[in-house]
Amino acid sequence: MQATLLQRSLAAVWHPCTQMRHHASGELPLLAISHGKGAWLYDTDGRRYLDGISSWWVNLFGHCNPRINAALKDQLERLEHVILAGATHEPVVALSERLGALAGGALGHCFYASDGASATEIALKMSAHFWRNSGQAEKHGFLCLAGGYHGETLGALGVTDIPIFRDAYAPLLRPAAVLPSPDARQGASPLAAAECAATALEQHLAEHHEQIAALIVEPLVQCATGMAMHDPDYLGRARALCDRYRVHLICDEIAVGFGRTGTFFAHEQAGIRPDFLCLSKGITGGYLPLSVVMTTDTIYQAFYDDATARGFLHSHSYTGNPLACRAALATLDIFSQDAVLVANTAKAERIDALLRPLAAHPQVRHYRRRGMIFAFDVDADAGFGRRFHRAALERECLLRPIGNTVYLMPPYILDDAEIEQLCRVVGEALDAALPE
């Protein structure tokens, strides 16, 4: 008998972020996806799943979007890839210009990579190298926030504070100082939590700023730790403190950029600009791996020199891949042609109206939302998340709680019926996953 796709996958593919034995035991289902359309994924047995988590927060405008498909088909006939050291091409130039304009002209220099973690690495290296080029080589320490997540390569893990991802590799990491998070759940009010975290930042900077290159934050929502949300006030305070103590502010918008929090970039809600802005995930509409670090002219000029070693000698083979850049341009076209942020405001209100009643559930804590991200915590045992995941799949929805935090981060193209189904299934799966 021929092996199924699932059997072949379990034999040959080491799946990410997974204890593979949980697949073998059936505790964690493995979906064999044959195709996707709009917000739906279809498996090889003909079952379908509404993608409530945008395939790991990347998909914005649905699977197999006709407009992004068309742009990619056109690009395929022109240029699939070219080395970006010593060569350039229209998609990477146009994308850099458009991203620069979207950031108000303040971050006009774009450095590309493939995944989110590589953008984190680049921002950290660029910051420390800036200080070295500026005659302050001792400024090479980093600050990050409790519960923060910036990727899983060693440099990125060094500024990540999630034990399950970090602990096994702790001896390999160069530690950063972990400061209190402004997580709104931890204060008497979101503003009080922001103020408290900013006070801790100020105290740390006052004492250590001479050794510190940069503070890295996930603006407004610390996603991977369980959708911890904070008030924009924290970002304003952090920006002012970084200016006062001459420390860079790195905004990691890999998960929260591209409209997820309601504005195109999350940091806009604080009326600030970072020194480095890291973007990935939604940048290609969820099609291809692409990340970018955007930075200021001041940073760029510190590397601009006759000496090669003062340049930023960092590269990845697929840096600025033309296909990925074309997908990104098509994604930006959809944003402007369809007034997506305006439409999302109404969609987010509808989702909120349907989900918010769950806040009254006796085992639900801290219902929260920001833009198109919705979350709540559940008082339950450690197995809750997996039971919820399975219960949602049985009801045609792909949802993966983080620990005991249930969240929605759907693609932006859901229609009313899909919104209704997703929200109904959240309630049903919650009841199904809680013990009687």
Ligand SMILES: Cc1ncc(COP(=O)(O)O)c(C=O)c1O
């Ligand atoms: C805020 C943040 N930074 C960095 C990353 C890492 O991105 P990637 O998984 O593409 O390496 C993620 C991924 O979830 C993220 O949420």
